[in-house]
Amino acid sequence: MSAAKNMSAAFQVAAAMPGRVILLALPVAAATALALATLAIDQGLSAKAEQAARSFGQDVISIRPGARVIAGQSGTATSLSAEDVDALLERLRGYKAIEGTRREDNVPTSAGSKSGRYKLFGVRPPWADVRQFGADRGDFLDDDDVQSSARVCLLGQTPTRELFGDQDPIGQEVTINQVPFRVKGVLVTKGSSPAEGDRDARIVIPVTTFYDRLYKRVHLDQIVVQARDSEQATLAKLEGDIQSILRTERKLKEGEKNDFTIRLPSTIAEQSRGVSRNVFYLLLGLAGVCGLAAVFLIVLVYGQAVRSRRGEIGIRRAMGATPGDILIQFWAEGLVTSVIGGLVGVLLGIGGAYGLAASRGLEFGFGPLVVVAPLAIVVFASLAGLIPARSAAGLDPAEALRPQV
Amino acid sequence: MLIELTEIDKSYRDRQGQPVSVLKQLSLQVEQGAFVALSGASGCGKSTLLNILGCLDRFDGGEYRFDGENVGAWSEGQRADLRNRRIGFVFQAFHLLPFLAVEANIALPFMYNHHGQRPSHEHIESLLKSVDLEGMSQRYPGELSGGQMQRVAIARALVLGADLILADEPTGNLDSAVAQGVLDLFELLVQQGKTIVMVTHDPAISARADRQIKMEGGQIDSDNRRESVGRAK
Ligand SMILES: Nc1ncnc2c1ncn2[C@@H]1O[C@H](COP(=O)(O)OP(=O)(O)OP(=O)(O)O)[C@@H](O)[C@H]1O
Ligand SMILES: [Mg+2]
Numbered sequence: 001m002s003a004a005k006n007m008s009a010a011f012q013v014a015a016a017m018p019g020r021v022i023l024l025a026l027p028v029a030a031a032t033a034l035a036l037a038t039l040a041i042d043q044g045l046s047a048k049a050e051q052a053a054r055s056f057g058q059d060v061i062s063i064r065p066g067a068r069v070i071a072g073q074s075g076t077a078t079s080l081s082a083e084d085v086d087a088l089l090e091r092l093r094g095y096k097a098i099e100g101t102r103r104e105d106n107v108p109t110s111a112g113s114k115s116g117r118y119k120l121f122g123v124r125p126p127w128a129d130v131r132q133f134g135a136d137r138g139d140f141l142d143d144d145d146v147q148s149s150a151r152v153c154l155l156g157q158t159p160t161r162e163l164f165g166d167q168d169p170i171g172q173e174v175t176i177n178q179v180p181f182r183v184k185g186v187l188v189t190k191g192s193s194p195a196e197g198d199r200d201a202r203i204v205i206p207v208t209t210f211y212d213r214l215y216k217r218v219h220l221d222q223i224v225v226q227a228r229d230s231e232q233a234t235l236a237k238l239e240g241d242i243q244s245i246l247r248t249e250r251k252l253k254e255g256e257k258n259d260f261t262i263r264l265p266s267t268i269a270e271q272s273r274g275v276s277r278n279v280f281y282l283l284l285g286l287a288g289v290c291g292l293a294a295v296f297l298i299v300l301v302y303g304q305a306v307r308s309r310r311g312e313i314g315i316r317r318a319m320g321a322t323p324g325d326i327l328i329q330f331w332a333e334g335l336v337t338s339v340i341g342g343l344v345g346v347l348l349g350i351g352g353a354y355g356l357a358a359s360r361g362l363e364f365g366f367g368p369l370v371v372v373a374p375l376a377i378v379v380f381a382s383l384a385g386l387i388p389a390r391s392a393a394g395l396d397p398a399e400a401l402r403p404q405v
Numbered sequence: 406m407l408i409e410l411t412e413i414d415k416s417y418r419d420r421q422g423q424p425v426s427v428l429k430q431l432s433l434q435v436e437q438g439a440f441v442a443l444s445g446a447s448g449c450g451k452s453t454l455l456n457i458l459g460c461l462d463r464f465d466g467g468e469y470r471f472d473g474e475n476v477g478a479w480s481e482g483q484r485a486d487l488r489n490r491r492i493g494f495v496f497q498a499f500h501l502l503p504f505l506a507v508e509a510n511i512a513l514p515f516m517y518n519h520h521g522q523r524p525s526h527e528h529i530e531s532l533l534k535s536v537d538l539e540g541m542s543q544r545y546p547g548e549l550s551g552g553q554m555q556r557v558a559i560a561r562a563l564v565l566g567a568d569l570i571l572a573d574e575p576t577g578n579l580d581s582a583v584a585q586g587v588l589d590l591f592e593l594l595v596q597q598g599k600t601i602v603m604v605t606h607d608p609a610i611s612a613r614a615d616r617q618i619k620m621e622g623g624q625i626d627s628d629n630r631r632e633s634v635g636r637a638k
């Protein structure tokens with residue numbers, strides 16, 4: 001009951017000094033908004049990155065030719081070969097499967113009057129398991145297809161839709177780079193990932209056919225190693241072993257750079273975030289600094305207010321206020337600023353996250369941390385208000401009422 | 406007897422932590438309805454005595470009975486409640502809250518009251534009328550003269566029906582004509598049965614009280630009662 005009255009006293013004061021409330025609410029709002037927007041965007045990107053890593057395969061290590069390049073593009077160097085695969089098969093320990101693939105982008109493909117350009121992958125049957133990219137309908141490639149360099153293919157969802165519409169493509173003929181192929185099946189749906197684009201816009205053929213009938217290319221475009229499990233330690237160990245085997249294989253001297261790039265699911269996730277994690281740490285740090293500034297300002301400004309309002313504190317005590325009444329009133333004054341700042345910050349933060357997401361094509365999410373961090377800032381700011389409130393409550397009334405010098 | 410102080414000792418500690426005696430074995434009795442003026446040299450302990458009477462300050466030795474109760478032994482909460490219901494304070498510096506209108510300033514003591522009803526607008530208006538501030542309830546302290554501010558403070562002291570008014574140099578910031586107006590008001594309150602203890606330096610002001618107490622060195626030096634002949638009771 002009297003708490004409500006003391007709160008209303010606090011509101012009276014706050015309403016009389018809106019400038020101070022705004023001044024102090026500002027850093028609270030800034031810290032809250034910054035923390036919320038940053039964490040929301042970060043969470044959205046992390047979810048996307050994790051999804052990318054998962055769809056790539058969380059137990060899969062990718063080796064590409066050339067030094068490290070930007071996400072989604074393979075190097076141009078022609079440095080991976082069947083010998084590399086053999087060397088790995090022979091000397092690597094702890095893997096489940098090793099698959100080399102060939103790949104060509106923008107391959108002209110047509111069926112009847114329809115045509116399009118798709119990514120073409122030359123693979124062997126185990127690839128379906130390693131990449132979890134098997135047949136949705138029809139059959140995947142088998143060993144006979146590879147043995148005989150058969151002109152058979154599986155279509156991804158995108159070419160299936162674009163070339164055949166509602167028709168069943170299985171058993172039909174498609175022309176890939178002017179060579180006729182029979183459609184054996186349709187691949188499962190994968191969607192798109194930032195690292196690989198539309199993963200359904202692809203066609204898969206036997207790796208031997210790729211070489212014998214389409215592109216006379218000896219080198220491989222990618223080797224994927226499937227680990228026994230998806231433990232971080234297992235993957236890291238494999239990465240180290242792969243690196244040393246390949247470096248020995250291609251006789252790289254100490255100090256020479258790798259002419260291949262090994263990517264773990266974690267690096268794929270990191271790359272597909274698009275925005276560096278460090279940017280987020282920086283922004284979160286900034287939010288923390290804002291929060292600290294807010295706390296210091298509240299302690300400082302309200303501490304000053306308590307000193308300049310000794311007379312008010314004294315007369316309230318004389319009128320019957322207990323130290324508890326004074327504590328509640330002065331704390332509530334700080335609380336008003338923290339809560340207003342927090343509310344404004346939450347609105348700004350949500351708005352900012354939406355705006356950023358919309359303008360940059362980013363995503364955002366609202367997990368527990370997105371709720372907890374701004375809440376923590378408001379709670380800290382609120383607790384900060386307790387410090388000047390306690391000194392107000394501790395004032396001796398006779399002292400407070402003495403004429404000021 | 407409303408106030409019974411018996412051999413009150415009060416000392417402050419100086420910067421070195423040494424006790425400095427301010428009130429020494431001070432005894433004082435004030436009956437209900439008295440109008441007491443307290444004077445004495447600066448630093449002799451007048452404000453200290455008033456703060457003890459108002460339960461705003463504790464003392465080191467002796468006994469304080471207010472209306473028969475040993476309030477010196479009461480808890481802080483009980484003393485706060487006593488101040489709220491029975492004691493009104495008036496200070497030289499007025500101590501109005503500048504961000505509240507006159508009416509809200511007068512209603513402030515209710516904020517710390519756990520018993521009664523919120524003072525009605527009519528009650529506050531009639532209080533304002535009695536201190537000659539009719540129609541000013543929506544003004545802010547900054548828009549009032551010193552004498553008007555002090556009369557708002559007096560109305561605030563009275564709003565919950567206090568029977569003891571403690572005034573520490575209430576006319577110290579007012580010119581003499583305005584001061585006489587405040588004294589007129591005090592006389593009226595005494596006639597209504599209120600008890601007033603007022604600190605003042607001004608002999609012309611203290612002359613209007615029924616009883617003049619002079620303090621010196623933390624003790625009562627002289628205590629003169631005016632014969633009640635001049636006053637219509
Ligand atoms: N908190 C304190 N700490 C130390 N000494 C104090 C304190 N408060 C008052 N004193 C001392 O106690 C003595 C009495 O002070 P008090 O305020 O009661 O005097 P006063 O009679 O009201 O004087 P004035 O007429 O100037 O208002 C003074 O000497 C003062 O210095
Ligand atoms: Mg004094």
